[in-house]
Amino acid sequence: MTILAIERLSIAFGGVRAVDNVSVSIDEGLVFSIIGPNGAGKTTLFNLISGLYVPQDGRVRMRGEDVTGLPPEQLARRGLSRTFQNLQIFFRMTALENVMVGCHRHETVGIFPSLLHLPAVGRQNARTRAAAAGALDRVDLSAAADKPAGNLSFGDLKRLEIARALATEPKVLLLDEPAAGCNAVETGELAGIVRGIADDGITVVLVEHDMRLVMRISDRIHVLANGRTLAEGTAAQVRADPAVIEAYLGVHGSQEAARAVG
Amino acid sequence: MLRHTADRIPAVLRRPFVQRLSAIAVIAVIAIVIPAFFPSTYYYRVAALVFVFAIAAIGLNLLMGFAGQVSLGHAGFMGIGAYAVAIGPTHFNIPSWLSFLIGAALSAFVAFIVGRPILRLKGHYLAVATLGFGLLLAIVFVNEARLTGGPDGMLVPRPVLFGWSVRGTETWYWIAAISFVFGAALAANLIDSPTGRALRAIHDSEVAARVLGVDVAKQKLVIFIISAVYASVAGSYLAAFNGHITPDVSGFLRSIELVAMVVLGGIGSIAGSLVGAALLVMLPQVLTFLHDYEQMVLGLVVMGVMIFLRAGIVPSIAAALSRRRA
Amino acid sequence: MAEFVQFLFSGLTVGAVYALVALGFTLIYNASDVINFAQGEFVMLGGMTTVFLGLAGIPLPLAALLAVIFAMAVGLALHRFAIETARGANAVSLIMITIGASIFLRGAAQVFFDKQFHTLPAFFGSEPIRFVGAAILPQSLVVLAGAVVIVVLLWTFIDRTLLGKAVIATAVNRLAARLVGIDTRRIVGFSFAISAAIGAVAGILITPITLTNYDVGTLLALKGFAAAMLGGMGIAAGAVIGGLVLGLLEAFAAGYLSSQYKDAVAFLVILTVLFVMPQGLLGRAKVERV
Numbered sequence: 011m012t013i014l015a016i017e018r019l020s021i022a023f024g025g026v027r028a029v030d031n032v033s034v035s036i037d038e039g040l041v042f043s044i045i046g047p048n049g050a051g052k053t054t055l056f057n058l059i060s061g062l063y064v065p066q067d068g069r070v071r072m073r074g075e076d077v078t079g080l081p082p083e084q085l086a087r088r089g090l091s092r093t094f095q096n097l098q099i100f101f102r103m104t105a106l107e108n109v110m111v112g113c114h115r116h117e118t119v120g121i122f123p124s125l126l127h128l129p130a131v132g133r134q135n136a137r138t139r140a141a142a143a144g145a146l147d148r149v150d151l152s153a154a155a156d157k158p159a160g161n162l163s164f165g166d167l168k169r170l171e172i173a174r175a176l177a178t179e180p181k182v183l184l185l186d187e188p189a190a191g192c193n194a195v196e197t198g199e200l201a202g203i204v205r206g207i208a209d210d211g212i213t214v215v216l217v218e219h220d221m222r223l224v225m226r227i228s229d230r231i232h233v234l235a236n237g238r239t240l241a242e243g244t245a246a247q248v249r250a251d252p253a254v255i256e257a258y259l260g261v262h263g264s265q266e267a268a269r270a271v272g
Numbered sequence: 273m274l275r276h277t278a279d280r281i282p283a284v285l286r287r288p289f290v291q292r293l294s295a296i297a298v299i300a301v302i303a304i305v306i307p308a309f310f311p312s313t314y315y316y317r318v319a320a321l322v323f324v325f326a327i328a329a330i331g332l333n334l335l336m337g338f339a340g341q342v343s344l345g346h347a348g349f350m351g352i353g354a355y356a357v358a359i360g361p362t363h364f365n366i367p368s369w370l371s372f373l374i375g376a377a378l379s380a381f382v383a384f385i386v387g388r389p390i391l392r393l394k395g396h397y398l399a400v401a402t403l404g405f406g407l408l409l410a411i412v413f414v415n416e417a418r419l420t421g422g423p424d425g426m427l428v429p430r431p432v433l434f435g436w437s438v439r440g441t442e443t444w445y446w447i448a449a450i451s452f453v454f455g456a457a458l459a460a461n462l463i464d465s466p467t468g469r470a471l472r473a474i475h476d477s478e479v480a481a482r483v484l485g486v487d488v489a490k491q492k493l494v495i496f497i498i499s500a501v502y503a504s505v506a507g508s509y510l511a512a513f514n515g516h517i518t519p520d521v522s523g524f525l526r527s528i529e530l531v532a533m534v535v536l537g538g539i540g541s542i543a544g545s546l547v548g549a550a551l552l553v554m555l556p557q558v559l560t561f562l563h564d565y566e567q568m569v570l571g572l573v574v575m576g577v578m579i580f581l582r583a584g585i586v587p588s589i590a591a592a593l594s595r596r597r598a
Numbered sequence: 599m600a601e602f603v604q605f606l607f608s609g610l611t612v613g614a615v616y617a618l619v620a621l622g623f624t625l626i627y628n629a630s631d632v633i634n635f636a637q638g639e640f641v642m643l644g645g646m647t648t649v650f651l652g653l654a655g656i657p658l659p660l661a662a663l664l665a666v667i668f669a670m671a672v673g674l675a676l677h678r679f680a681i682e683t684a685r686g687a688n689a690v691s692l693i694m695i696t697i698g699a700s701i702f703l704r705g706a707a708q709v710f711f712d713k714q715f716h717t718l719p720a721f722f723g724s725e726p727i728r729f730v731g732a733a734i735l736p737q738s739l740v741v742l743a744g745a746v747v748i749v750v751l752l753w754t755f756i757d758r759t760l761l762g763k764a765v766i767a768t769a770v771n772r773l774a775a776r777l778v779g780i781d782t783r784r785i786v787g788f789s790f791a792i793s794a795a796i797g798a799v800a801g802i803l804i805t806p807i808t809l810t811n812y813d814v815g816t817l818l819a820l821k822g823f824a825a826a827m828l829g830g831m832g833i834a835a836g837a838v839i840g841g842l843v844l845g846l847l848e849a850f851a852a853g854y855l856s857s858q859y860k861d862a863v864a865f866l867v868i869l870t871v872l873f874v875m876p877q878g879l880l881g882r883a884k885v886e887r888v
């Protein structure tokens with residue numbers, strides 16, 4: 011069943027058509043990757059889907075409902091969350107508190123009980139803390155729970171963002187280059203984490219430059235170049251597509267690659 | 273070694289709620305003990321003023337320090353609170369305590385109305401919009417002379433509570449001190465609550481907060497309203513305590529002074545708000561011996577603190593202490 | 599008609615001063631991201647120093663020149679001893695430092711000058727010129743002409759000289775400017791000096807009309823800041839337009855509505871503009887990149 015459908019989405023910045031007439035349909039429970047060279051428009055597409063940018067043309071549908079132009083907080087309530095390529099960490103809070111913010115939409119106590127610190131607040135905090143600790147555990151970051159986020163390594167921060175997004179209990183999770191800056195071991199762990207998330211029924215949309223990771227865990231891959239769709243298919247189909255190879259390596263490079271493979 | 277000591281502290285004392293309240297308990301104890309050292313009522317007066325301004329500073333600190341939104345017009349809300357306790361009893365026969373509540377409610381309402389459009393602005397645009405808002409209120413107070421007495425201000429009737437007339441500097445000291453401790457406790461409670469976490473998140477990254485489902489506009493509005501009520505309460509106390517008010521209470525310089533209290537004391541630090549208020553209330557009193565040079569020295573102190581204690585007095589000292597211990 | 603022209607001219611005159619103050623804000627802001635709330639004190643220093651040097655027997659043109667140089671020295675000192683030492687402090691702390699500086703300068707003016715109001719003789723007499731029924735002070739024209747000259751000079755300088763290009767480069771991207779060998783610290787210091795000079799000239803030009811005292815800077819800084827934001831922060835043309843619009847709003851509001859509420863009308867309009875155009879009149883909405 012299609013959980014997220016993007017129809018003929020477009021946005022331009024000045025003269026740059028960052029996303030140009032892109033349509034994607036994503037089935038529930040998959041790891042769906044979006045790849046493409048630098049500047050292809052992947053992050054911009056995420057910004058459009060998550061409501062940070064309003065598209066100049068086209069629609070976004072979640073489970074058939076038109077959510078085009080809805081603000082991010084309302085999309086979050088409908089079960090969409092994301093991470094950022096350039097980290098957006100709450101640096102002045104601990105790792106656990108970062109993830110607790112992710113639980114915000116499930117928290118029910120209002121402002122007056124909070125001011126008075128009524129018992130309900132203590133109970134709510136305990137629930138939130140437990141949920142956040144669970145999310146941290148899913149990304150193997152429990153040991154860092156009480157460290158200030160500012161003291162975490164880059165790779166840990168990438169995973170902290172995933173935990174934070176998971177804490178919102180999303181149906182669809184957008185991950186923007188989670189493996190960037192990670193070493194081989196961390197990337198391996200990440201593959202397990204992402205697969206695990208999808209196995210729990212959360213649809214993962216993955217933007218990633220690490221092709222080994224992409225090819226290993228993606229159920230389906232969509233290729234963008236210069237804001238436009240280049241190809242879509244399974245890992246094997248995309249890998250064999252001459253247009254994709256050319257976009258990545260240029261004409262000359264693709265000949266070299268063909269020789270190397272052949 | 274450190275770990276060891278931490279382990280010996282009973283679990284209940286390590287709970288953040290208890291930790292926060294113990295910091296406030298320390299302030300409360302100081303407030304109770306310190307009058308023993310006051311040689312004259314003049315000291316009660318200054319200390320009462322410190323607490324009154326510290327209440328307004330805490331409110332502004334919630335807005336600036338936790339949500340990261342600046343207001344250069346917060347004295348406007350002090351003005352609403354101040355004129356409420358002046359105008360209510362004088363012109364409408366409303367008892368002072370009720371006027372006080374009406375002032376706070378009115379401040380909340382005004383903050384609610386102007387908050388949404390104003391808080392959409394960012395950075396310096398927000399600064400100029402809040403500045404304009406404060407100025408508008410001050411202009412109203414100056415020009416609606418029939419109600420407010422105009423630029424010369426008006427007398428504030430002595431509040432009567434259950435037949436007991438609130439008078440005397442010492443009484444006001446206790447009212448201000450207790451209110452401050454209460455206000456500080458509420459503010460501290462807020463920090464470790466869903467709202468508090470959302471606000472601190474907004475301060476660091478609005479986009480991240482939004483994609484996590486935080487309604488940024490609503491949270492900013494909530495804290496703007498709360499900080500307006502703090503300012504209003506402080507304004508009411510100031511007016512009733514002084515017995516006389518002028519539109520200066522809501523002027524641009526007052527707003528700047530409130531910001532200075534928050535920033536000098538330490539953005540995000542509740543104890544800092546008290547220290548900042550103490551500094552800016554007491555400094556002019558201390559500097560009177562300098563006569564004409566008072567303003568110059570005041571300016572130099574403000575500059576010096578900001579240059580040498582960038583994070584503000586309390587956080588800078590706390591950081592220095594913890595460095596030494598480590 | 600006569601009334602309208604009268605208000606128009608008084609609005610443009612005050613607006614020109616606001617525009618110059620706003621221009622000072624903009625120069626410093628572009629070079630360093632600092633909002634300099636001591637900008638109004640430069641205006642005060644221009645007027646007051648000229649007045650007191652004049653009283654000391656120095657011919658007024660020379661006194662005016664010395665006053666501008668003095669203001670520039672103060673601007674440089676502010677940069678060198680306060681802004682430069684606090685490098686790396688956050689925006690609010692930097693603003694606080696400039697507010698401290700403005701309190702200091704106001705205090706110093708009380709001590710070393712006095713607390714009285716002073717004036718300067720109008721440059722070309724004070725016999726009003728009749729123009730379609732309105733009486734226009736020659737000094738108003740001097741203020742307007744002065745503002746035009748300053749804007750043209752500044753524009754030529756920025757557009758035509760290497761130093762001007764360095765100022766632009768610093769404003770656009772400080773790191774890149776440093777990488778191509780521009781001494782951005784000197785550029786920031788230079789911006790403080792030029793802003794101070796512009797403020798001082800504005801103060802000298804307007805004193806014959808509005809008088810001056812140690813305290814005139816506060817209100818001017820506030821209005822100049824508002825004007826800069828109205829036009830769009832960091833945009834020189836915006837500062838000029840914002841200043842003129844603000845001056846005109848005040849003059850027409852005072853003339854046609856009520857002089858008590860002239861500031862209220864001006865700020866109501868500013869608030870309304872910002873609600874509709876959160877980046878000011880000339881500012882372009884930026885999409886935040888994440």
Ligand SMILES: Nc1ncnc2c1ncn2[C@@H]1O[C@H](COP(=O)(O)OP(=O)(O)OP(=O)(O)O)[C@@H](O)[C@H]1O
Binds near residue numbers: 028
């Ligand atoms: N807010 C913006 N304003 C102006 N141009 C933008 C903005 N956001 C993106 N662009 C432009 O749109 C194009 C696509 O950028 P985008 O960040 O989406 O690429 P990407 O595929 O994520 O690249 P990378 O792999 O390097 O992250 C680029 O040319 C970029 O400069």
Ligand SMILES: [Mg+2]
Binds near residue numbers: 052054
């Ligand atoms: Mg990207």
